[in-house]
Amino acid sequence: MDLKSFWAPHMGAVSLTFDDGRPSQLQKAIPAMDKRGIKGSFYLSMKKETWEKDLLPWKEVALAGHEIGNHSLSHLCSNNLIGRRGGLDDVTLPEIETDILAAQERLVQIAPHQSQWTYAYTCYETFVGRGVSRQSYVPVIAKHFLSGRGGGEYGIANHPGRVDLACTHGLATDRMSGFEMIGLVEALAAQGQWVILVFHDIDGSRLTVGHYEFNLLLDYLHRRSGEVWTAPVAQVAAKIAGYQAAHP
Ligand SMILES: [Zn+2]
Known part of the structure; x- marks a missing residue:
């Protein structure tokens, strides 16, 4: 695969992704991104009973051109991680599929214009599941979505010719400096990769990045927009899906 011609006129891509619909994203991340014309992907959480009210401000965000993404309804994680029973270990494939599709019914109401x-x-x-009955639900995501964002080892991005769009590699940015995020983007995008950065809070207390650090990254992305393509996940994934379909 000729990565240069695939990304031309850019050399690689970055997606800024945000999970759980935290208030600091609305208060700090989005105004700073809008100021620089940078669009991100926002994976919303609806597990609170106030989800209808919580989702309201995100309608505006969607209309401003940011991507709204699915992060399930119940936000289940492994029992070990949540410290109790009732997590991913204790559900079945049909149950997780139902939960994700229920979230989707709510999300389409706030971003009906989104096609992918x-x-x-x-x-x-x-x-x-767990033990011998543990199963991947990546096939469920592949069935219903253009792509799914996973995660893993530090400093890894996505090669457009090789990545499984149903389980891309997201890179957690928790407590990173602006210089570190810029360095990761610079090193990986320069190799023709797609870097997916994962944020939760800006200036929060947990899983957070400082406002100053985040703005350093945004200034860099704005300055380097001719070489580094910053776009929502759906846009980059659509480009990659087109290439992969033509080169099976
Ligand atoms: Zn989450």
Whole structure:
């Protein structure tokens, strides 16, 4: 695969992704991105009973050209991670599929104009069940979504010719400096890769990145927009899906 001609006129791509619909994303991330014309992907959580009210401000976000993504309804993670029973270990494939499709029914109400939808695995975990009955639910995501964002080792991005769009590699940015995020993007995008950065809070107390650090990254992406393509996940995934379909 000729990565240069695939990405031309850019050299690689970056997607800024945000999970759980945290208030600091609305208050700090989105205004800073809008100021620079940078669009991101927002994977919303609806597990609280106030989901209808919580989703309201995201309608505006969707209309401004940001991507709204599915992050399931119940936000299940492994029992070990959540510290109790009732997590991913204890559900079946039909149950997780029902939960994700229920979330989708709610999300289409706030972004009815979106034609393609992507998913972000909760806690980067892609399985249901435990032990000998543990199964991947990546096929469920492949069936319903253009792509699904997973995660894993530090410093890894996605090769457009090789990546399984149903389980892409997301890179957690928790507590990173602006310089570190810029360095990762610079090193990986320069090799023709698609870097998917994962954010939760900006200036929060947990899984967070500082406002100053985030703005350093945005300034860099804005300055380098001729070489580094910053776009929502659905846009980059659609380009990659087109290439992969033509080169099976
Ligand atoms: Zn989450």
